[in-house]
Amino acid sequence: MVSYSLLKNTFLFSFILIAACGNSISGQKTKTESPKEEKQVNGENTTAKDLPIAHIKTGAENYTAYLPLLKGKKVGIVTNQTGILHFTLQKSGTNIGESDMSIVDFLVDQKVNLKTIFAPEHGFRGTADAGEHVKDGKDKQTGLPIVSLYGNNKKPKPEQLQGIDIMLFDLQDVGARFYTYISSLHYVMEACAENNIQVIVLDRPNPNGSIIDGPVLEKENTSFVGMHPIPVLHGMTIGEYAKMINGEKWLKDGIQCRLIVIPCLNYNRDMEYHLPVKPSPNLPNDQAINLYPSLCFFEGTNVSVGRGTNKQFQVYGSPYLPKKGFSFTPAPNEGAKDPLYNSKTCYGEDLSNIKHVNQLELKWLIDAYKKTEDKSKFFIPFFTKLAGTKKLQEQIEAGKSETEIRESWTKGLSDFKQTRKKYLIYTE
Template structure:
């Protein structure tokens, strides 16, 4: 479908970049340069406008927060909007965030993860241009693409342009998983895409417009500052943790596969500083040697599953993530193995006993997955059930790519 009212800013040369916001050290000419770091692309465009910014701690130019950089350049920021975990990133997963005034700048902060999910007419009444600059990790159940859609919806409804400062997808090489059955649409699954969608925020915004995913098929006017020197299969180490529990490069790369354990009776590292890289339960004692004890950690996981209980299971902190890149697939072997070795299989997916936020049907996006595990289906057989939807998505996705 042809994109309407969408256009891109053409990237500039590295020489021109040297005139922008100063860095401690300028990147090499072939280094990845985020949209935000290409300040010559958009600073002039912001002057004289009243700016709203959707931001969190990943919203940076060099090592300085975008909001602080814009204010220091005299840009008129009238409002900041915060997603899940809040503008300053200190709220735990799933915790509602309230409106407040930013202590550092005095700017009004409006939460889009509390009483409201999208900017209202009043919120945008004194805003001429919205900026979206948040680091995503490329998964359907990571809520920032939901916020993207909600902000686009408001911008389309109230005739505001949205400037996206694009960032690399650290899991951009990966396009895998079943397509969400829209009967299972929820807060952790809003779009008919696979678990790992393989797109940047800028690309996903074009897909939202092009596939008519806004109400009444409205179209948001987009301006996108592309990432320079970026391709989807490049390794990208995030300079700032995208959320409290994704706090290592390993956790980010394992996340598309290990987040599925939020839909089980297993602890997946919440209550430790290694979330999504260790998996366990007290019931695996005598089956696995590796052990750890989840505890309450403020701002990360205050009440983790099996708090203060010793868990036994898998330690994936040293797993070679190049294996994931070689296969370009989610790893289902871990959930198959842990299900098969779980002493109380009838309770493996019992969410009534769990304090975790997920449900396996909603996380993986289809209702047959747990039945496939119970029936002893192989990974190959499970993957076969994802077709032809996955292949059709890959074909559709190509229309919206900004990078190879």
């Protein structure tokens, strides 16, 4: 066990990391030996499928596996508000509450020599709009410099990596190809490989579990919202995905980085996983995260996905759909300073209370296209980047059914699943 004393207001608490989910709860013993290589670290996999959700322990909370690796090293970290560890608060030996602690604060408390924080899209605190330029800065709490990995600086520059021995990566992914945290992972791994810096990924569960679905990206449509030949839903944790990037030699010139993945414990991908914090401003809850892969296609059309409302990625609509039934009016809010159709009434559908989906759903996209007044203005060029192929738009415009479109994905999905098997850490 690791313990700390932190003074908050006028109370002195002892914070004991029991792994939200610690092995001490499940009756198992935690391995204390530090991993020597990737194979050994990844060997700490999962337990029985019927373990309660509360027993899942994230890579960040599997601290005995990575703290020894950081001893005497100069460390950089790629993280944001999702990089947290869960604690039980104790006073005089009695549990008095629960709390979360930033991975950055945890490492500072453990006397790790942190040099720089690297922040992805949305910034270190995770409040910036999608696509918004995030400036470099300094963390007020720790005084550490923050380097933005978005905009014109998606890949860390050699001078920004100078003096760093190890790069930690701790971001919560949502399992979708166009969610840009895996693109940031690619560029970080590439930069570290070029500068001989080891990368340690602190793994976290995929809230969309083992869903593998959608068209596979074609190389000519590569962009920051789709960098690799994978389907929209890849069914991997970010640690497994890092292994795939490395193993498939997707980095520039086929270079590979020195990679270690610190696994989650007591986890398999059949388990439900509820994120403790929003992974980004417009994914406020489990429903939004589950619908995001399906509704994000609307970002390449003239249809709003509810940015500027309190039901982001749980509704869709536009002024050009039939003016009846459900409606909403976008207005500026956190994560959407100037939302699509600001102050205009949008008509569409409310999906906030439907059952969770277990595949990539096309029915809403197809239905909206059919009902839109001027179909020539429905799609915008960004749609092809999101889809990873021109075929999907062509199929919808040609009136293909969802079944026919899904059948065209069969071979690509089958080939991907075979490749994916090589990099899995957790049981199916």
